[in-house]
Amino acid sequence: MGFQVNNNVQWVGKIDWELKKFHGDELSTHHGSSYNSYLIRDEKTALIDCVWTPFAKEFVANLKKEIDLSTIDYIIVNHGEPDHSGALPELMREIPNTPIYCTANAIKSLKGQYHQEWNFIPVKTGDKLNLGSKEFIFIEARMLHWPDTMFTYLTGDNILFSNDGFGQHLSSEHMFNDLVDQAELYWEAQKYYANILAPFSKFVENKIKEILSLNLPVDMICPSHGVIWRDNPLQIVNKYMEWASDYQENQxxxxxxxxxxxxxxxxxxxxxxxxxxxxxxxxxxxxxxxxxxxxxxxxxxxxxxxxxxxxxxxxxxxxxxxxxxxxxxxxxxxxxxxxxxxxxxxxxxxxxxxxxxxxxxxxxxxxxxxxxxxxxxxxxxxxxxxxxxxxxxxxxxx
Incomplete structure (x- = not known):
């Protein structure tokens, strides 16, 4: 079941305690992982991302316990990879006309994977979506780590929904960074960066500089895998800048x-x-x-x-x-x-x-x-x- 991230943002994802391999057999996940999906309620209601295909039916069944699906006004897809979008076909059978906001590259990805003509709304950096008292600001994040990736920023709550950026393959009953073992958290964050994002370090560096130039306050970072950064969330941003800059230790x-x-x-x-x-x-x-x-x-x-x-x-x-x-x-x-x-x-x-x-x-x-x-x-x-x-x-x- 879900839990409250704050007063109007609810986590509705899946913790995968048993996951040991990811990307086929390419990546080990010793501590499992999570597929983070977020439900945002304002005057309008939006769902950001969903979960991996094997948990699609469970995801939709649990979501029905939290909300009448017909009241979801918008679906935000930050990245089309199946660990984030895999439950979409199951969800869209229930609410087939709900608009899906994503990048143009994500539309290609989703059509290529699921062969469906859903109600896609392409967005680019700077585009906004009004929720009532708050709004989403979309930020394209190409090659972090796919061409279709974007971040979504929620004004008012000052939350950056960063998809694969700033994530870790880490399952925990405590889904906030200040409640988990810090050494384990940073090992998994660095492993995630080294094995997934390192080829795109220049993109990482440039994108972080771009986001910082927008002068958007960030009180929380909600990635699509692992724990949510609520305690000093920019600590992981600073680490990414360090890791992206031809990183080495005395080793x-x-x-x-x-x-x-x-x-x-x-x-x-x-x-x-x-x-x-x-x-x-x-x-x-x-x-x-x-x-x-x-x-x-x-x-x-x-x-x-x-x-x-x-x-x-x-x-x-x-x-x-x-x-x-x-x-x-x-x-x-x-x-x-x-x-x-x-x-x-x-x-x-x-x-x-x-x-x-x-x-x-x-x-x-x-x-x-x-x-x-x-x-x-x-x-x-x-x-x-x-x-x-x-x-x-x-x-x-x-």
């Missing part, structure tokens, strides 16, 4: 896969060498095989890092499936201001480091060196080379 992340532990031993000695040279830098090691570490957690650590070292054995003149996958994700996410280097063991042909270095270059990482290759299982001399390799990495980053 080096080592990502590797291994067949018979040779590459793992290399990774551990490289880490030891880094620590011997720089006791202040944070060093994190991850075996990227899916049986060991979640790929999206690794990506979040890569996003935080100033340098990333990637290791793999040579397998059939190539590199491991897991390492190749992580490199492909890194390339697609378009991280900036990162350095990288390759390492790995081999027995015969030894193409691994060259292949990894090439992929890091394709991801726009600055190569620190040509990489380190060790034959077979590293002996004491080889392990010392790994330590020296780590020292050299740390020294180059000081």
């Amino acid at each position: 080096i992340t080592i990502v590797y896969d291994t067949m018979w532990n040779s590459t793992r031993h290399m990774a551990e000695q490289i880490a030891a060498g880094i620590r011997l040279s720089d006791k202040d830098v944070t060093v994190k090691l991850f075996n990227c095989n899916s049986t060991h570490t979640d790929k999206n957690d690794i990506i979040t650590e890569v996003f935080k890092s100033k340098a990333v070292l990637v290791g793999s054995p040579t397998i059939n003149k190539g590199i491991s499936f897991a390492v190749a996958g992580i490199l492909e994700m890194i390339k697609g996410l378009g991280f900036k201001n990162k350095k990288g280097a390759a390492f790995g063991s081999y027995g015969w042909s030894g193409e691994n480091t060259k292949l990894i270095s090439t992929e890091l270059e394709h991801a726009k990482f600055e190569l620190i060196n040509e990489g380190l290759r060790i034959t077979w299982n590293p002996d004491d001399e080889a392990l010392m080379k790994c330590q020296e390799f780590g020292r050299g990495i740390a020294d180059s980053l000081k």
Whole structure:
């Protein structure tokens, strides 16, 4: 059932406690998620977004308990992706003529997904919709993270309904930011940014500057996933500006896969060498095989890092499936201001480091060196080379 966000705004979404994967199998959601839908009552009544398709019937049934559906005057679709719009077909069967306000790109998206000619009303930045004592102001937010995305601002209550912006995949019985574990909240917010919004950082930066230039007071930010920001809501806006600006921390992340532990031993000695040279830098090691570490957690650590070292054995003149996958994700996410280097063991042909270095270059990482290759299982001399390799990495980053 819903709960009151304030006197005239009600949350009517769905908390998905059991969700573990999102975007197919592309994104892990260790803490579940929520699909946030909001009912705004003034002289006119509006519904902002709905929920994912599997919960469509439940959503409409619950909404009927809150309001006579025929009294909903407007539907606002901030983004057409199915986790936000999936219940629309079920809802529109009940109120088929209700106008749907969204961007022109969202109309294309919704028609393409649901093949319905609903009563679409296209809007663009600056357009307004009067509710009586308050009004909506629409703000296009293209590529945050789809071309059809927009934000909706509610005057009077000073609420920004930000859709995917400023959200997190986090389920909680406490749906406000001041009531949840802050470390968990910010980890999930950063993971969401790193894995979903990072490719569009320039759009994020420009859009935030545009919104701030409008001088609209913001007392609350209501995203479409996770908790509502009511306590100092601009704290997450400031974090987004920080994350969008070629973000890095004083961290080096080592990502590797291994067949018979040779590459793992290399990774551990490289880490030891880094620590011997720089006791202040944070060093994190991850075996990227899916049986060991979640790929999206690794990506979040890569996003935080100033340098990333990637290791793999040579397998059939190539590199491991897991390492190749992580490199492909890194390339697609378009991280900036990162350095990288390759390492790995081999027995015969030894193409691994060259292949990894090439992929890091394709991801726009600055190569620190040509990489380190060790034959077979590293002996004491080889392990010392790994330590020296780590020292050299740390020294180059000081």
